[in-house]
Amino acid sequence: MRPVGSKYFLEEPLGRGATGTVWRARQRETAGAEAAVAGQPGETVAIKVLKEELASDPDIVMRFLRERSVLLRLTHPNIVRVRDLVVEGDLLALVMDLVEGPDLHRYLRENGPFSPVGAALLTAQIADALAASHADGVVHRDLKPANVLLRQYGGQMHPLLTDFGIARLADSPGLTRTQEFVGTPAYVAPESAEGRPQTSAVDIYGAGILLYELVTGRPPFAGGSALEVLHQHLSAEPRRPSTVPDPLWTVIERCLSKNPDRRPSAENLARGLRVVAEGIGVHANSAQIAAAENVGALLLPDPDPAAVPDTPGAADPTQVLPHGAGAVDPNAATSFLPHTGAGNPVGAADPTAVLPTNRGGAADPTAVMPPVPPGQAGQYGQQGHRSGGPEEPHPWQNQLRAARDRNEQTQVQQYLDPDEDPLRRRPQRQVARPQPQQPPQRQQRPQQGPPQGGYGQGGYDQGGYGRQPQQRQQYAPQQQQPQRYAPPPQPERPAREPRQPRQRSANPMKIPGLGCLKGCLFTILILFVASWLIWELSPLQEWIGTGKSYWQQLGDIVDTVSKWIGDLGGNSSGQQ
Numbered sequence: 001m002r003p004v005g006s007k008y009f010l011e012e013p014l015g016r017g018a019t020g021t022v023w024r025a026r027q028r029e030t031a032g033a034e035a036a037v038a039g040q041p042g043e044t045v046a047i048k049v050l051k052e053e054l055a056s057d058p059d060i061v062m063r064f065l066r067e068r069s070v071l072l073r074l075t076h077p078n079i080v081r082v083r084d085l086v087v088e089g090d091l092l093a094l095v096m097d098l099v100e101g102p103d104l105h106r107y108l109r110e111n112g113p114f115s116p117v118g119a120a121l122l123t124a125q126i127a128d129a130l131a132a133s134h135a136d137g138v139v140h141r142d143l144k145p146a147n148v149l150l151r152q153y154g155g156q157m158h159p160l161l162t163d164f165g166i167a168r169l170a171d172s173p174g175l176t177r178t179q180e181f182v183g184t185p186a187y188v189a190p191e192s193a194e195g196r197p198q199t200s201a202v203d204i205y206g207a208g209i210l211l212y213e214l215v216t217g218r219p220p221f222a223g224g225s226a227l228e229v230l231h232q233h234l235s236a237e238p239r240r241p242s243t244v245p246d247p248l249w250t251v252i253e254r255c256l257s258k259n260p261d262r263r264p265s266a267e268n269l270a271r272g273l274r275v276v277a278e279g280i281g282v283h284a285n286s287a288q289i290a291a292a293e294n295v296g297a298l299l300l301p302d303p304d305p306a307a308v309p310d311t312p313g314a315a316d317p318t319q320v321l322p323h324g325a326g327a328v329d330p331n332a333a334t335s336f337l338p339h340t341g342a343g344n345p346v347g348a349a350d351p352t353a354v355l356p357t358n359r360g361g362a363a364d365p366t367a368v369m370p371p372v373p374p375g376q377a378g379q380y381g382q383q384g385h386r387s388g389g390p391e392e393p394h395p396w397q398n399q400l401r402a403a404r405d406r407n408e409q410t411q412v413q414q415y416l417d418p419d420e421d422p423l424r425r426r427p428q429r430q431v432a433r434p435q436p437q438q439p440p441q442r443q444q445r446p447q448q449g450p451p452q453g454g455y456g457q458g459g460y461d462q463g464g465y466g467r468q469p470q471q472r473q474q475y476a477p478q479q480q481q482p483q484r485y486a487p488p489p490q491p492e493r494p495a496r497e498p499r500q501p502r503q504r505s506a507n508p509m510k511i512p513g514l515g516c517l518k519g520c521l522f523t524i525l526i527l528f529v530a531s532w533l534i535w536e537l538s539p540l541q542e543w544i545g546t547g548k549s550y551w552q553q554l555g556d557i558v559d560t561v562s563k564w565i566g567d568l569g570g571n572s573s574g575q576q
């Protein structure tokens, strides 16, 4: 058992993330006054031992120490409590409460999506945690299911948000200098992806993605590479699944607004989600249904969002704690960029990227950043700008722009009118087909009285986060999904010249001569007729003076030839 400081020892690893390894550990002695929780000898705790690369970076150690008070003071029923921080030699460790239970990512993978009510209630608790931390000026910045632990007791699940402050640690100038990054592509807010100023609204975006994933089982934006995913965060609209009720979709859409100012505050999000959960539950009354349908009015933005320090344009880098990272730099494109776990599609399982990776290739979703060419690491000064040329964009910006340009081109080229598409065009049969019957429009939920049925077995009133019903779908979306991906307008094509009708050959019967049986027979016939005519009509018979008919003469000739051939055969055998 490995000691950590003088107060703890590690027992067994619980899991490994991008920033370090989490261990089940035990307290040896009561911690000192600097710890938030003194603890008792023998008590079980979880300890996240940060990676050596982080621990050996003096910038990170400094920040770790500065952030101590922030990390230790964050207490909320839905936040994993940080009990102590240990700095010893090359070891940095966070001592936390041990949470017995899976993380939300694993839970989702093993159990499938939640019912809309369950998803709304669980996300409401996460929003509670965010509201508390935002009020304290702390932005999580890496919200994802893997960072939500589920404490299970008595058939209930209690979500706890963890990894607060890790993104802040990894924002160290030491890391940005070498172009490393923090974040997870599937959950990165557009403003983070673009390196614009960030506020607590990035966590609301993360909560929106998480909520979407809870009800559908997957995040809204996926792709073959992390860059593709980032691009979607910037420009694509989430597709509405048919299983998501209107009020819940309103919440998701608002959280996923590209404009951070349109996203609700964490507090309003929590309130809105609870109203939605009530209104879409099996026993909702008409007032609750109406309230859920008007949830949009509750989702007011935060008038004073917490700024993320040290990001470009951040209002006040010292608002939370003093940082030694220098002045706000508008050229700092982004100091926290995503990477993902190899082998996975870009998505939920992706660990937070903090350290540089050299993994490349199209199939590798970790390939967000170009690997830092040897000798270039360190070219970037604090906040990610090049010390030799502060005006130059961060290479990641170029990558993103290039990807965007590529995508735009591809889009234009990809869209092809099916009539123009030679692969899809089929001969058009003029057969009158019966028009397909439109399925009868699903009845909208009645405005009065409780709805018939609910959202899966674990509805709100059953007090759990029930699973998504697989077949039973009680609530059809009231509107068709708006057409969001309209094909780009096609440039007008010049009208095609009408084709000349095919000219049929003047000679309908082909007489190609040799090689064609019909032609051969025809030729032989012509020769026969011609020779017969010559024989009968020409003075040939007289010249020969025999007076024989054509056929007799022909027979004679054949006899002569066969005799001649017979003689030839006889001669040759006689000579032998």
Ligand SMILES: Nc1ncnc2c1ncn2[C@@H]1O[C@H](COP(=O)(O)OP(=O)(O)OP(=O)(O)O)[C@@H](O)[C@H]1O
Pocket (backbone or CB within 6 Å): 014, 015, 016, 017, 018, 019, 020, 021, 022, 046, 048, 080, 096, 097, 098, 099, 100, 102, 103, 146, 147, 149, 162, 163, 350, 351, 352, 353
């Ligand atoms: N306080 C805790 N109690 C119990 N298990 C924990 C605790 N904190 C983390 N774990 C578990 O340890 C594992 C690793 O956690 P960690 O936070 O390092 O990984 P992650 O969140 O998946 O990665 P990343 O660092 O990329 O966010 C996870 O499976 C998580 O469930």
